[in-house]
Amino acid sequence: MQAEDDTQARHADKMRKKQAAQAKIMVTKTQEKGLLIVHTGKGKGKTSAALGMVVRAIGHGMKIGVVQFVKGAMTTGEKTVFDAFPDQVEFKQMGEGFTWDTQDRARDVAAARTAWDEVRRMVADPSYHMVLADELNIVLRYDYLPLDEVLAVLTARDAMKHVIVTGRNAPDALIDAADLVTDMTMIKHPFRSGVKAQAGIEF
């Protein structure tokens, strides 16, 4: 049976049908618009996938603003790459490191506000094609910023501007407002077997 399924004629027929079905779908996809993208979930890849989109946008000559809300204390590999495209990427690390390192709510709220002001500026500035608010969900989770204010800014953005928000526990209202939402679901994590965070993977 398998040998028969694999014959060239059947394969060509199956692929032709797939191709036709795909073409039919694509014809209905005509709209271009700036997307509100959310990467959430407990698995790895939320920030990495946003970085991948930034890389693609760089390749297309776009200007991108990146604001990291909670990783400011870490040295990140991505900064080296962004620095190679200074006219295209503006990178702001505003956080004081992970929030449980500060133990000072007032300082966390102030840091979140400073970072958010950068996001607002980039969203309002027509020269930016894409804005990445990295780990903004964490800040919202701790109520460091009012959700209503964040949603108002993000949904009132220019029609062609892409905004990416990452972090666990995305608020339901943000998911409702978004165009593209992916939940990075953890299937297996090496921390569980004693492997530490490594260069090139976690940072």
Next chain:
Amino acid sequence: MQAEDDTQARHADKMRKKQAAQAKIMVTKTQEKGLLIVHTGKGKGKTSAALGMVVRAIGHGMKIGVVQFVKGAMTTGEKTVFDAFPDQVEFKQMGEGFTWDTQDRARDVAAARTAWDEVRRMVADPSYHMVLADELNIVLRYDYLPLDEVLAVLTARDAMKHVIVTGRNAPDALIDAADLVTDMTMIKHPFRSGVKAQAGIEF
């Protein structure tokens, strides 16, 4: 109640406990090793998250091999960025476009074999710190390559080498062999509301 929870003393106490718990966990994470990483699932972000890891690895001075199995026919934004680091990234686009465009199984199998030979070479070459086999899962799904051979090569790799495999429908045996597996779960996709694939997002 909310106001009480938000007091500085309570916040500091909560964060101090979190910090202590985190430190206790981190102390047990001492191992460094090359990871076999799988990004699968129906959601977006599988290739993007792998690209993000490549970007981090570039930033840490690593050498990375990237082999795209099924996107050869597309112009990709990431190539521009990789080209800025020619000593660090070797990028091979081996595919003939999505497989349902070819309708020729023998040609698909040959293209998969050519791409796989590149992955094998990079995995065997100690100068590469990371190898990305993009959409290899698709090729395995169509039985264009023998799974046993792929697993044998990936699991016999050098102890410090990272390998990332992306694509829907990762085989169970690959997931079993992997150290880090994330399922990109689709919550919302803009295609559903008529938005087409856009520069900076899909390519």
